Amino acid sequence: MPKPTDLFVPAPLRKTPKPGAAGVPKSPAPQDLKTSPPERPTDLGRTGEKALEAPVESLAWIDQRMAASGFLTGMLFRKVPKGTNWFYTLGSATLFAFIVQAVTGVFLAMFYTPSTTQAYASISHINNDVFLGQFVHGMHKWGASVMVILVFLHMGRTFFFGAYKYPRELNWVIGVVLLILTMTMAFTGYLLPFDQRSYWASIVGININGTGPIVGPYLSDFLRAGPELGATTLSRFYAIHMLLVPGAIIALIGAHLYLVVKLGTTAPPWTKTGKPRIAEPSSNLDAGAPGNGYHPNGAGSTIAGVQIDGHGGGGAPA
Amino acid sequence: MADEADKIKQPYRAPEQVRTEPPPPGYFEGESMTRRKVFAVASQALGGVAGLAIVLPAVGFAVAPIFHRGKERWEKIGPTSDFTEDTYRQVVFTETPGIGDAGKTLAYVRRSSKELGEEPNQFVAISNRCAHLGCPVRFVQAAGNFICPCHGGVYDFQGKRIGGPPVRPLDRFQVRVTKGQVEVGPRYSVTSQLEPVRARDPGEFTGGVWEYLYPPRPSTFPPP
Numbered sequence: 115m116p117k118p119t120d121l122f123v124p125a126p127l128r129k130t131p132k133p134g135a136a137g138v139p140k141s142p143a144p145q146d147l148k149t150s151p152p153e154r155p156t157d158l159g160r161t162g163e164k165a166l167e168a169p170v171e172s173l174a175w176i177d178q179r180m181a182a183s184g185f186l187t188g189m190l191f192r193k194v195p196k197g198t199n200w201f202y203t204l205g206s207a208t209l210f211a212f213i214v215q216a217v218t219g220v221f222l223a224m225f226y227t228p229s230t231t232q233a234y235a236s237i238s239h240i241n242n243d244v245f246l247g248q249f250v251h252g253m254h255k256w257g258a259s260v261m262v263i264l265v266f267l268h269m270g271r272t273f274f275f276g277a278y279k280y281p282r283e284l285n286w287v288i289g290v291v292l293l294i295l296t297m298t299m300a301f302t303g304y305l306l307p308f309d310q311r312s313y314w315a316s317i318v319g320i321n322i323n324g325t326g327p328i329v330g331p332y333l334s335d336f337l338r339a340g341p342e343l344g345a346t347t348l349s350r351f352y353a354i355h356m357l358l359v360p361g362a363i364i365a366l367i368g369a370h371l372y373l374v375v376k377l378g379t380t381a382p383p384w385t386k387t388g389k390p391r392i393a394e395p396s397s398n399l400d401a402g403a404p405g406n407g408y409h410p411n412g413a414g415s416t417i418a419g420v421q422i423d424g425h426g427g428g429g430a431p432a
Numbered sequence: 433m434a435d436e437a438d439k440i441k442q443p444y445r446a447p448e449q450v451r452t453e454p455p456p457p458g459y460f461e462g463e464s465m466t467r468r469k470v471f472a473v474a475s476q477a478l479g480g481v482a483g484l485a486i487v488l489p490a491v492g493f494a495v496a497p498i499f500h501r502g503k504e505r506w507e508k509i510g511p512t513s514d515f516t517e518d519t520y521r522q523v524v525f526t527e528t529p530g531i532g533d534a535g536k537t538l539a540y541v542r543r544s545s546k547e548l549g550e551e552p553n554q555f556v557a558i559s560n561r562c563a564h565l566g567c568p569v570r571f572v573q574a575a576g577n578f579i580c581p582c583h584g585g586v587y588d589f590q591g592k593r594i595g596g597p598p599v600r601p602l603d604r605f606q607v608r609v610t611k612g613q614v615e616v617g618p619r620y621s622v623t624s625q626l627e628p629v630r631a632r633d634p635g636e637f638t639g640g641v642w643e644y645l646y647p648p649r650p651s652t653f654p655p656p
Contacts, residue, residue, distance in 0.1 A: 230531035313534060318565040318582070325635035327645040332498050334633050339497040341631065341651040344528045344535065346497065 188375075195381035201275070202379060204268040209367065211261035215299075218254040219356060226306065228352035230345045233308035258300055265296050277380040285373040288366055295363050302355040305348060316351075317343060499650045505529070506608070506615040509541065515555060515614065517543045520571050523557075525616060537561070539605055539616055540571050540578075548590060555607040557616050558591045563598040566634040578602060590626065600624060600638045603631065606656050618653035628655035 120128065134140040155163075177183045194202075225244055227236040240247040269289065272278055278286035305316040320343070324334035339346035458467050465473075507525040515521055520540035528535035538560040544550035558578070562569045567582035577594070578587035586595035591602035601624065606617035621632040623639030630648035632638055637646060 230534050308534070314567065318567065321566045321634040324633040328647065331633060331636060331646055331649050335498045335649055335651050336495060340500070340502065340528075341649065342528045342535075345531045 192375065192378065194379055195385070197382040197385040198379065199382065201271045201382075204264060204271050205374070208261065208264040208268050209371075211257055211264050212363065212367070214253060214257045215261060216360065218250050218257065219360075221250055222254055223356060228306070228349045230308065230348050233306065233348060237307045237309075258303060262296060262300055265293055269293065274383075275380060276383055279380075282373070282377055282380070285370060285377070288370050288373070292363060292366050292370065295359050295366070298359050299355060299363070302351040302359070305351045306355065308348065313343070316347075497651070501651050501653065504618055504653060506610075506617045508613050508615050509539075510614055511612055512555075512609060512614055515541055515543050517545045519573065520558070522571075523616070527619070538568065541607070541614065541616070555609070555614055556590075557605040557607050559603040559605060559619060561603055561634060563593065563600045563602055563621075563634050564596070569602065591622075592624065592626070599635060600632075601626060604628070606653075620653070620655040630655055 131138045222240065225236060225240045225247065227233060237251070240251050242248070272286065272289065301316075301319055304319075305312045320334050320337050323337060324330045326333065335341060337347070337350070338344065339350050456466065456468075505527075509523040509525055520542050522538060523541055524536055524538050526535055527537040539557045540560060541555060541557045544552060544554035544556055546552055550556070560568050560570070560578075562580040562582065562585050564580065564583055564585045567580050569578045569580045569585065569587065571578050576589050578591060579585070580596065580598070584596045585593070585598040587598070587602050588594050591604070593599075593601055601622050603619055603621050605619055608615050608617065619631045620628050621630065621638050622628055625639070627639070629638050629643065631652040632646055632648070636642070
């Protein structure tokens with residue numbers, strides 16, 4: 115039924131009739147009016163949710179600034195060749211042995227006195243009086259032998275599996291330097307208890323160094339800090355043992371591990387390889403071409419065969 | 433991933449639009465190095481000098497003992513009447529002071545013997561440090577020999593090597609007599625003919641060409 119105003123109001127300006135009014139069908143009520151409204155989260159609930167997310171948030175805060183997650187996921191989830199077996203854990207075992215030596219060594223240094231007149235007494239004090247002293251000293255002493263043995267087993271694994279070949283020769287060379295440094299640690303550490311055995315073993319060891327022609331005699335003088343084994347010898351060995359060589363070892367372990375992650379590991383020689391199972395070595399080297407930062411694209415995609423893009427791209431100029 | 437085209441850093445320009453850049457400030461005709469290069473080289477050289485200023489003293493500090501000779505020490509070991517021609521007497525004396533028992537050493541001392549063709553009225557002090565690797569040798573009266581427990585080195589009554597791995601005779605100490613008291617002084621080594629040379633470490637040959645392969649160390653005293 116038309117309204118009287120329709121006579122003079124043009125059609126576009128007319129008021130639309132209400133639903134349910136004359137002639138206009140009623141539309142169904144909105145769905146959310148038929149049910150009770152959704153429960154609003156309480157303040158407590160919201161705080162709890164935030165607390166749950168806090169670790170993630172703080173990690174994200176750090177990662178936004180360090181951009182390390184790309185590298186870390188590339189490293190931790192990298193693909194390893196088929197046939198990887200327990201022999202491949204010898205390197206990690208050596209690293210663990212080194213960490214044991216570093217930690218126990220720090221605590222032994224708290225009680226040890228590098229003086230010719232007090233060294234033996236301080237070791238006796240550690241063994242007999244200090245709580246768990248004999249245990250920690252024993253860990254350091256036997257751990258030293260364990261580390262040397264593990265280094266050689268790890269070296270044997272690398273040699274017999276042919277893992278020293280291209281492109282991993284540099285890592286072999288670094289490993290050999292690490293072997294020499296480990297032997298230096300074993301040699302210098304042996305004198306520190308300053309008992310009869312360590313005294314005479316060091317005399318013999320220094321004299322073996324001296325048998326090298328031309329430089330040998332001077333090397334002996336350098337090790338002893340003089341023509342005879344004396345007070346300076348012990349402090350010299352102590353400084354080499356706990357400051358010089360550990361620093362070098364830590365730095366070289368870093369380089370060693372970097373190359374392991376960068377180049378990947380080798381398959382055992384008995385694995386039949388039709389196609390290379392990881393990216394070609396040559397493409398690894400290409401990834402380092404100028405203008406294409408290794409991190410994270412090179413590191414992620416070519417080492418591990420895992421594609422990691424975008425996030426953390428601080429190091430990767432596009 | 434970036435496309436190949438994205439890697440081109442210079443946008444394309446028509447040849448007529450390419451302009452040569454104005455020369456950098458301070459440029460003059462015929463200059464061989466830019467100012468930037470000069471500063472780069474100069475700052476690196478300065479850094480190198482600073483690095484050497486740290487490294488050289490530290491290395492010198494560590495290797496200085498090679499060139500340092502300690503004070504000459506003479507230790508009294510008893511009156512001349514204590515020593516005979518036909519057998520040795522053990523004396524313990526301090527060779528390296530300040531480190532307690534570790535600085536002590538042992539010498540076997542006797543009078544020189546005419547039967548062995550030695551200069552008369554002298555004293556012979558033989559070090560018990562084995563010429564192989566420095567273990568302590570012992571004089572065995574029954575055999576009349578010095579015997580080393582470590583690797584089986586054997587020396588005769590005069591200290592000449594007669595068996596085992598040692599490379600030269602036993603070392604000796606200089607001996608002098610002051611007011612009837614025998615004193616031992618610096619160590620020296622001998623050749624296989626018992627000619628005195630500067631002290632060598634165990635394991636090092638003496639005499640002939642070996643004098644050059646195992647050169648004398650500045651930290652030792654001249655032989656008598």
